[in-house]
Amino acid sequence: MSKLRLRISMSLDGYVAGPDQSEENPLGVGGTALHEWFFPLRAFRQMHGEEGGEVNASSAVIDESLQGIGAVIMGRNMFGPVRGPWPDDSWRGWWGEDPPFHNPVFVLTHHSREPLEMQGGTTFHFVTDGIEAALARATDAAGGLDVALGGGASTANQYLAAGLVDELLISIAPVILGEGERLFAGVPPRDLKLTQVRAVDAPGVTHIKYSAATDPAAS
């Protein structure tokens, strides 16, 4: 049974991006601090075609989060800063010509666009008929492997609210943002039962894995 697995970095006060996201500031004001644990790692540098980097307790967590993934779902704001109808096909994502996904990526949007095939096995598919359709297509594309759910908050929260997320890997950064995009906003709490699977103490971050079950009887 294919799982939907959310992996996201969050501030200690519950935000996954700062306010005022823009092309210059895709994670919002202060949001880069959520990922500072990640930048020195060899895994991060490899994703960006660079040599070197650290291996620490986060490395095994990252490796595990990438294992068994056959497709990716993300929101349009994670794909790029363009809002409204696509003016043209010039925006090709934040990640250059060889994005670090190496799998089909399903981008939720209200505006249709032809699939965009990149190098290294990543093809962006633009899905306009909602989260359940995107999950069905991603699950099909994953061919029995799991589906990774990226951000942003809005996309993650829609899947959480619908009870479609099976596993959460929350990387809690030692940061207070105070405002921005909140994970779990609008998610009916009684519908989401979390079980802590494991916590990992790593330099500058704590990774907590939860399994999720929806309990409609409790709501």
Add this chain to the structure above:
Amino acid sequence: MSKLRLRISMSLDGYVAGPDQSEENPLGVGGTALHEWFFPLRAFRQMHGEEGGEVNASSAVIDESLQGIGAVIMGRNMFGPVRGPWPDDSWRGWWGEDPPFHNPVFVLTHHSREPLEMQGGTTFHFVTDGIEAALARATDAAGGLDVALGGGASTANQYLAAGLVDELLISIAPVILGEGERLFAGVPPRDLKLTQVRAVDAPGVTHIKYSAATDPAAS
């Protein structure tokens, strides 16, 4: 140098109590779930005069959090459900005649009341002249040991916002509350620099210890 140490249980979405706190429901609706990891422990049962109980990875964290403490500060809502002027001296705290503090406890309130001496070394002092006065009195009473800061959220947030907290031990429960009392609400994020000291994976909870420094230059 005496430290002010906050220890508090928080939901994954940042709440330290549920909504609608009352005498029947002192932690608010759903708030008991924040502490479910604690109830089976021998440390919890001992505090309440009971035998038995589990020893697990949380036990050492609790032990450490109690070590080196010479005084306690808490908000009035943590002391009890009475609001407004004290009608009489009949409310003596949630904890019975031998409260688990065994130290002077400074209760922040707008309404003065005589000190209340309990069994086992706990005396409740009611402080009406603000958080800095309470900290000064608690530090003095602690005689070189540290001061423990309990909840609720309002009290913790006032001390955090004033840059007076030196250490935070946040016990993150696998719970989404969705509403209630938020830790860090109103705390200016740029003033509070956290450094992750350690995370402990325990059954049903993750304990993360942070050191805090205020950075007035960054605000």
